[in-house]
Amino acid sequence: MCRWLAYTGEPLQPAALILDAQHSVVAMAENSPLGAETVNGDGFGFGWYPVANTDAAGPRHPSVFRSIEPAWNDQNLREISRAVVSPLFFAHVRAAAGPPIQQTNCHPFRHDNWLFMHNGAISQFGLIKRELALAVDPSLYPLMQGTTDSEVLFHLALTLGLADDPIGAVRAAIRRVEEAGHAAGVQFPMQGTLAVSDGETVWAFRYSSQGRSRSLFHSADVPTIRAMYPDADRLSLFGDHAQVVVSEPLNDLPGVFREVPESTVAVLDPEGYHHEAFLDA
Template structure:
């Protein structure tokens, strides 16, 4: 599978989180502790919003993140209040730039870890459920991108949790109609430039790992020597496939079958379940 990181809060230089932590997302691309694969070298991507929160910028490449000089150069000079980073381990689709995460459509940005089981059998029916007006925007061959455009089809602009629930419901219904017992495995991050939503769900209720950072004031009290924490707001949050370090009290596991919205003044876990379509 893959590893990802999503950040929302005080504007920071990307390299502070992509490279500097002991078990950074770059380190995870080589030495994942909790992923299905130890190495995630089938491409990478970083997407970020500027201070105006408009359409995100995205860079993606098919090579491994750990030795990409352009990524290191960009990360040292770009500052953002909301950004995603993803390192890919292919589940069977081609290693090509259009299959690397994050994906973008207008102001929306999306990334995924997991899989639609037996995707090749379900791909046609899932793809045909995408709004015809959106179909031409599909560029790659991954289940993750199809899931994104299904969520847009089901009203991501109006109701993010509801649209993701309908997407998941369609995947599970079509999968089970084809005899796939456990059709869906997903941890997802999606953002619109102002807010970020994260989801953890799987048909078998044994989802891939996902962690969120603790409250900033709690981390400051536990670890007053952490330089990074001194300059960020109390509402800053990180959500990661696996912790960026082993300091006690910094990371909490995201509950199974849940979602959260990260926005000023709000950060709560709520139950998530697919909605029949």
């Protein structure tokens, strides 16, 4: 389907993870050993929040760069990801499962200060697309520019209170998908991993109706990794609060990445991270 990465922590050049890691997101675009598809070359997206301005009031709003080029072939991604410094960013490489290859179908999706991305699919989406799209709040409906199930899911979560209760809203959106799918005779309507952020916290979900979700991993805390690998010079790039959640481990070092359990949400914020049970399949 796709592969993605979310980072939060001390401000960092995104290229350190998107381009330069041993198994970077761009490397996953060309060869994804744990993915449903080996190659994810149907476009990419990169969304990032600016470094906090203590004089500015209100939430930080992200910037987004999306392209239908394969990630490994886009010079602009290389330029931007090395020029930008960000404390929180998303990166996504796409393998189109049906909706056309167009820029508006590339992740991440943005609304106000929110970013959203998804790896997976709503099974037989065409059967329930109309019902789900019409469940989106009328004020949000015109903002959907693409044709993907992921964008509808995002706007459904916004409709169901994402700004006030992210976990509850995503839970309600997925249950709405499952109810519509089951009514249409779809046995396992929901599949995937997804991430959402308001610019301060990242919520990363692993869930499928079948209980066999796409892969998802979370990095151990940086001080622990430094203690395990004191001679790893590359760790100097990362501050003590750096956290990564990603579809596949970014390197082969044992203990650095830990699998996020099935039916779980990983919550990453300035205080650290924790896991919560999400939904029963």
